[in-house]
Amino acid sequence: MAASGVLPTYQRYVNGVPVPAGRKTLRLREKYIILLVFATFGIVCFGAFFFLPNLQDRVTMVEVRKRFRDAGEGLFLPQQEGDSHEGKVIPRHDDDLVDPHKIDDKIRLQMNIEKDMANVKVKKELDKQGIKGEEVKKLQGNIQEDKDKILQKQKEEEEKKKLEEKQKALQVEQDHAGHVGAKGGEPQDSTAKEKRDTVRKMMKHAWDSYVKYAWGANxxxxxxxxxxxxxxxxxxxxxxxxxxxxxxxxxxxxxxxxxxxxxxxxxxxxxxxxxxxxxxxxxxxxxxxxxxxxxxxxxxxxxxxxxxxxxxxxxxxxxxxxxxxxxxxxxxxxxxxxxxxxxxxxxxxxxxxxxxxxxxxxxxxxxxxxxxxxxxxxxxxxxxxxxxxxxxxxxxxxxxxxxxxxxxxxxxxxxxxxxxxxxxxxxxxxxxxxxxxxxxxxxxxxxKMMQTSKSGMKYFAEYKSGRLEHKMDHLGCFSGGMLALGAKESDNETKYLKLGADIAHTCHESYDRTAVKLGPEAFRFDTTSEAVATRSNEKYYILRPEVVETHFYMWRLTKDQKYRDWAWEAVQALEKHSRTEGGYTGIRDVYQVVPQKDDVQQSFFMAETLKYLYLIFSDDDLIPLDKWVFNxxxxxxxxxxxxxxxx
Known part of the structure; x- marks a missing residue:
């Protein structure tokens, strides 16, 4: 068959199959769609030009720089709820607390930025004045030195003010504290004065010995x-x-x-x-x-x-x-x-x-x-x-x-x-x-416990589950002074003053019945003895104060001379048997004429024994009993x- 006279100028093949050539023009529908897209774009541009606000009036370069300068308050570390902003507090939930480390970092960042900006300004100003290098360092050193001097002066003034206030308060207190009978008591009676001076010398000997041989020890x-x-x-x-x-x-x-x-x-x-x-x-x-x-x-x-x-x-x-x-x-x-x-x-x-x-x-x-x-x-x-x-x-x-x-x-x-x-x-x-x-x-x-001996001495026995032990400790001899001190506050002042006097008498007897005229640690009452220690472990005397303590209260409350006399007996006995070149010592057996010494000067000897003896020979205006209470x-x-x- 003869070929047609009209042939395609280009032929495409896909997997050996010819593909028809494409169209050269758009369909009508496609043209309408393209037109619609362009029309929409034009309308949007037109509206934007006429209706959007002018942002140039709202955001300036100054504002931008301010935002960067304040970086850390919002730009780098966003503001948290509860932070303060322009005097207002943004509320925050209790379980959404701000991290204190972030706040510290934020503050430090802001301070560093401001410091850097200030340094830049200073540097520019110095450059204008031709001040550079070593001169700048010298100037900065002078400024820091002046600043340190000002701060030091302020600190010194504050400390001086505090010290003055403290000294003033202390002086006021010292002017008033202890003004009621803290010192004095000089007796009018020359004999009492001499005896008081003796006790004072005893105190000095005991103290000086302690200072010399045991300073700082107990x-x-x-x-x-x-x-x-x-x-x-x-x-x-x-x-x-x-x-x-x-x-x-x-x-x-x-x-x-x-x-x-x-x-x-x-x-x-x-x-x-x-x-x-x-x-x-x-x-x-x-x-x-x-x-x-x-x-x-x-x-x-x-x-x-x-x-x-x-x-x-x-x-x-x-x-x-x-x-x-x-x-x-x-x-x-x-x-x-x-x-x-x-x-x-x-x-x-x-x-x-x-x-x-x-x-x-x-x-x-x-x-x-x-x-x-x-x-x-x-x-x-x-x-x-x-x-x-x-x-x-x-x-x-x-x-x-x-x-x-x-x-x-x-x-x-x-x-x-x-x-x-x-x-x-x-x-x-x-x-x-x-x-x-x-x-x-x-x-x-x-x-239950007050007893009377065969000779009429009063004493407190010890009570043990309903049974009495007819023993009284040297420590218990304070009770005479206690009963007398409380007499005025009782329902029968005469009764309790008499009981105090009775105990004072019994305890003095416990002293008087020893070889050294100083009392034992404990004394007993039985069929053969009264106010005497009968056991070897009760015969010692360790410079205790309780007997002279009762003498002190009885003297102050009754003014009976015998209490001063008994106190002086104790002074003489201490000087004879307890005094050594190195201080005062206790005695191991008060019934021995030449007793063995225990080699201990108890702290309460100076705190109590010598203090009560000194007060017995002082006038009542020294530590008056209506103004002071002894522990x-x-x-x-x-x-x-x-x-x-x-x-």
Whole structure:
């Protein structure tokens, strides 16, 4: 067949199959679609040109620079809810708190940016003035030096102002504190004056010996001429004699000695040591001694030291009942009771003789935690049933139950009763609870324990589960002074003054019936002897003060000359048998004409024995009893409302 005359000029093949040639023009429908797209685009451009706002008026380069300058407030660290912005606070949920580290970074970033900008401005200004290089560094150094001088001057002025205010406040307090009977008492009677001077010389000899041979130690061994420390002070040298003696030195007017003691306390006394101490002994000697020194002088240092030491005792109160343990470890805060004390019990005379110090400390510091601790002790005792109205010597701090029903006005019980009466007096006779407890306790003891010997001597026997032991401790001889002191507050003043006089007589007899005219640690009454120690372990005398303490109260309250005479007998006996070249010592057997000495000058010898002897031969305007109350270590606290250093 012949080929057609019209052939395609181009032929495409796909997999060997010819594909028809494409069209050369668009269909009509396709043309309409393209037209519609262009029309829409034109309308959008037209609307944008006429109807969108002019952003050039809103965002300027100045604003852009400001945004970068304030970077960190929003640009780099977005603002959080709760942050302040232009005086307004953006609310924030409690669980969506701002990260403080981010805030700190934000602030630092902003400060660095501002600092850099300021440096740039300064540099430009310096360049304009032709100041460069070393001159710039020198100028910057001068500026910093001037700034440091200004800051130093401001600091010095502030410190000077604070010091002036402190000195002014201290001077005001010193002008008023202790003005009621802190010093003086010079007797008009020449004989009394001579005897008082003798006691003052005894104090100086005891103190000088301690300073020379045992300075900083707790106590002195006057024969060995070295320091001594009893277990109640642990193993550390805490200067117990210094703290215990400082108020006696002040009262006696031994100014140089007082200053030496005061300066040591200020610079060396510290309980930041590893040692286990008796809570009771630390309280009455250290806390009590410091508080008395504060009350007498107004020196704030004493108050601060007392509070620091009392704080170290606080762990002892962490018991289920609030009755404190006997011992506390200063480093660990660990506590325990004496192993021999009736099945882990605390001792009445120890936990019951904290009230005066803690009450006064709370009053002068404004910190009620000390008072709250001893009030809790008082509350527990009030709630307990007292067998026959008596207070046994042992109480379990965990269970709140009494231990052995052993009652004594001597060792283990003594100062508890003393503190009930004196808490009432120290409070300005406002602590009626203490007065009620005192009246009840004394009534029960007079009923169950007061005895009369064959020759008519009165004494307090010990009560053990319904059985009496006819023994009285030297420690119990304080009770004569206590009964006399409380007589005026009783329902029968004459009766209690007479009882005080009776106890004073009995205790003087315990002295007079020895070879050295100093009394034994304990004395007994039986079919063959009265007011005499019959056991070898009760015949020693360790410079105790309780007998002369009662002589002091009886002299002040009755003015009976015999009490001064008895006190002078004690002075003479001490000078003859206890004085050594290195101080004063105790005696191992008071019934021996030439007794063996124990070689210990107890801290309470200067705190109590010599203080009471000095006051017996002083006029009553020195530490008057209506203005001051002595703690059981003879440290005087001012009665509430009597002067600014009181409560």
């Amino acid at each position: 106590e002195l061994r006057p024969i060995s001429r070295r320091g001594h420390s009893a277990s109640i002070f642990g193993t550390m040298a805490l200067g117990a004699t210094i703290v215990d003696s400082v108020d006696t030195l002040f009262i006696m007017g031994l100014e140089e000695e007082y200053k030496k003691a005061r300066d040591w306390i200020a610079t060396n006394l510290s309980f930041e040591v590893s040692s286990e101490l008796s809570v009771f002994e630390t309280n009455i000697r250290f806390v009590g001694g410091l508080l008395a020194a504060y009350a007498l002088t107004g020196d704030q240092m004493f108050k601060q030291k007392a509070a620091n030491i009392a704080d170290k005792l606080m762990p002892a109160f962490n018991t289920p009942t609030g009755i404190p343990y006997s011992m506390v470890n200063l480093k660990t805060g660990g506590t325990r009771n004496w192993g021999w004390a009736s099945g882990g019990c605390s001792i009445l005379s120890e936990f019951g003789s904290l009230h005066l110090e803690f009450y006064y400390l709370s009053a002068i510091t404004g910190d009620k935690k000390y008072l709250e601790k001893v009030q809790k002790v008082r509350s527990v005792l009030n709630q307990l049933e007292k067998p026959s109205g008596l207070y046994p010597n042992y109480l379990n701090p965990k269970t709140g139950k009494w231990g052995q029903h052993h009652v004594s006005i001597g060792a283990l019980g003594d100062s508890f009763y003393e503190y009930l009466l004196k808490s009432y007096l120290l409070s300005g006779k406002e602590d009626l609870e203490a007065k009620k407890m005192y009246d009840g306790a004394v009534t029960a003891m007079l009923d 059981t270590e003879a440290h005087p606290f001012p009665v509430k409302g009597n002067h600014p250093a009181s409560i």
